[in-house]
Amino acid sequence: MSGLAVLFHQDGRPADESAVQKMLAAIPYRGPDGTCVKSFGALVLGFAKMAVTPEDDLEQQPVTSSRSGCTIIADARLDNRDELLSRLSAGLEPTSGDAELILHAYDAWGLDALARLLGDFAFMIWDPRQQRMICARDTSGQRGLFYRADRRSFAAASEIHQLLQDPSVPIVPNEECIRDSLVPLNMFQNDKDQAATFFEGILALPAGHALVVDREMLRVWRYWELRPPRELRYRHDEEYAEHYRTLFYQVVRSRLRSSRPVGALLSGGLDSSSVVCAAQELYRLGSAKYHGFISLSSVFSGLDCDERPLISDIQAKYGFSARLLSCGKLGGRLQPEPRGFMEAPNMGVNEVRNIVFGAATEARVRAILTGDVADACVGGSRLVFDSLLRRGQVRSFWQHLTKYDSLSEEPLRKTLVFHVLAPLLPLAAQKRLMTGYTRRVIGGYGRRLLPPWMPGGLRDDLSQRHLQLWLALECKRRFSSPSRESEYRLLYPPEVARHPVPWPIQIWRPFADRRLHEFLLAIPPEQKFAPHPVSDEFYAGSKLLVRRALRGIVPDSILTRTSKVHFGSASVNEVQRQWPLYEAVFGPSARSEIARRGYVDQDRFWQRLLDVRAGDDGVDVVYVTQMVGLETWLRTLLLPRARLTMVPSAGDGFLSPITGFAS
Structure with a gap:
């Protein structure tokens, strides 16, 4: 989790090194291993180093190509290093850093290199041959990159407040972004990665996008998107479970590549427990180098959201170091006198974050694993009727439909039309049907989702935005299957991945890995959800594939949970x-x-x-x-x-x- 900064005067004026130095000075937690500023006349690059992997320890950035003269700074962890090394062998060593690998890929394939990179990254490349700057972010948006531009200058950085170090940049709230965040469709899901920020004039480079700026223009484009994969079918349920387990181990193993102890945020839920248990199995099998491991858990004494007994079950099974951190009597989100910069309104509770990441820093941890994104990734959906019918599983179809009808408030006729028959139509016909339904039903329903303590004019505006967002989603529908479509919408655009300032910590999210997404969207959706024989709660029947795949790995007390903790x-x-x-x-x-x-x-x-x-x-x-x-x-x-x-x-x-x- 290093820090990046660039200033480029498109009109040819010499760029001021001190301006980039100020941008780096604003993020000291990203540069515990030193900083470097390099000038190219009208352009200045700045890099703040925080080494996490063994290759990071050896690499010195910026890196300049002897072949092309291009220079790169990168905040990156590549997960397909072996593949890239085999295809770009000239001038590279097994210990070559990830920034150097990206630069060699650009030298070999130009902008086509972007789609060949797998992992978490944000980088900037100065190409002196064409006098242009290339910026790019990974497909899941795990590393941040923000920028501002006018007709004369372009500046980009890892964090927003770096761009505000220039006193000529106005600090104005983005009212449109605030209102969009209050729309019901956005409110009841985690923040989505997008170009707009809460600061007027400051933009984020979206996930899976690249930017090129030269003396004449600035262009942003999408270089990768997840397209509907070919359906994958096995004869037996256990084959899906085995495939998932193998792939999940591969994804977690990619995130154990650290030269220091690895940390993990651990609750008693299935998501973080899966990550921690998979990591322990990989260490046990010798499939990952062990430099230490510690779990960090927030506990809430006296509240029903305390999960201490389940955390203890995992720790007892594997015997790793575990820290239980009391967070039940801390301050909250309300700060009448804030102490400094905040990227967005919903940044959580500072004191909880400081306790957790402070404990990680004391343990020399620089990379922390989490179970974030799992609900969108492996949760599944009740709406699997079309898939069961296509496979001729009439008995299972009837069981799913009967259970759904007993729990749903909607009429059975509506269920049959929109969730059973419509998904069997050609995609174009389904889009027309669902667009009409959205106009009739969602348009009037949005206002009822808004609290009465909001002013009437605001509620009307947010209700209309809610409808327009739904219509836009229907126009972009990619899957006839409602379960696959809802899962895709949860995954892409990806959730915002904000850095835990002010700590020298990198968050690594295995469930944000696109390899998992491609597999999980390819398999029959009924592999992820089935009605529970006893409990009516959605959680009880969800994550079915994970429960099957990790039997004997995750404690049964967690695998068999039928309800999720609510806070x-x-x-x-x-x-x-x-x-x-x-x-x-x-x-x-x-x-x-x-x-x-x-x-x-x-x-x-x-x-x-x-x-x-x-x-x-x-x-x-x-x-x-x-x-x-x-x-x-x-x-x-x-x-x-x-x-x-x-x-x-x-x-x-x-x-x-x-x-x-x-x-």
Whole structure:
């Protein structure tokens, strides 16, 4: 997890090295192993090094090609190194760094090299032959890259606040982005990777996209997207499980390539448990080099979201070092006086993050595995009727349909038309049918998903945006299968992968690997979900393939869980503990930023907070939490610029800037 920065004056003016040095100084946690700035006249590259892999330890960036004269800086972990080394053997060694591999690939294949790279990466290449800068991000958006541009200059960096070090750059909230984040379709899923940011004029290079800028123009294009794969069918269920297990081990093994101890965020859920148990099996088999391993778990004493017994089952099975970190009595999302820069409103609870990543840093961990993205990746769907009919499994079809009808509030006729018959139509006909349904039903339903404590005009606007987003999705429908289509929409665009500032930690998400996505979209959807014989909860029947594949690897107490932990009690607890702050910011005599800007009705929102304090964690508690985060974020914009553009440390002060630069 290194840091990147570039400044390019397209009009030919010499670029100022000190401007790039300031951009690097804003991210000291990304450069514990040193920094380097290199000038090319109108362009300056800056690199902050944080070594994680053995190859990182040896590589010195920027790297310049002796063949082409091109220079690269990269924040990267390539997972197909062996393949690239075999095809680009000239001038490379088995210990060559990932940046050097990318540069050799560009020398050999030009822009076609981008689609041949597998892993997590963001990089910048200066090509002096064509006087152009190439920037690219990996297909799952695991490494960030932001930029700003005008007619004279282009600047890009790993994080937004690096671009704000230039005092001439205005800091203005992106109201369109804020409103889009409040649309029901977006609210009830994790943030999606996109070009827009919450700062006007600052753009993100989207996942799977590349950018070329020269003296004449700036062009952004998609270089890769997941296309509907050819359907994969086996004779027996165990063959799917074996294929998944082999592939999952391969994906996890790619993320154990560290020259330091590896950490893992571990709960009692199936997702993080799968990752941790797979890692332990790989170590046991000698398939990955062991440099130490530690799990980090947030525990909530006295709350129903505490999963300590299940965590203990995993630790007892494998015997690794485990840290249980108490997070039940910490502060929350509301910060009346924020201490510094925040990339977005929904950044979570700082104190929880600081405790977890602080413990990881003390253990010399620089890479942490998580189970993020698994719900979208392996969760499955109840809507598998069309697949069962196509395979002639009438008995299973009837079992699925009967169970679904007993749980659903929609009429059986509607289920048969839209979830059974429509998926059997040609895709073009299905698009027309679903578009008409969306206009009739979703258009009127969106407003009912919005809380009544929002102003009426805002609710109308968000309802209309909700409808337009649904219509756009239907126009882009790729699969006739509703389960495959919903899974694809959950996976792409990918979830935003934000860096855990201010810690020198890289988050590695095995379930974000596109190899898993391609396999899971190719297999019959009924392999991922089947009605549970006892429980009606969706979770009980979901992740069926994972449960089969990891028998004997993940403890049975986790594999057989029928319900998922919910953190509504933690949200209520947070409001109760911080009540004096809530009253000061949102109470009858206060005037909050979200009320002043028209996002809430002050009196109604205050009444809703009173209800939350009393224990009412209804469905709109998601919106309540989002609004509290938005209040904190809007208050950061009121800070003096010197504070607003710097990330606060985990303690009371700000991070010490980097003071030494190599050229």
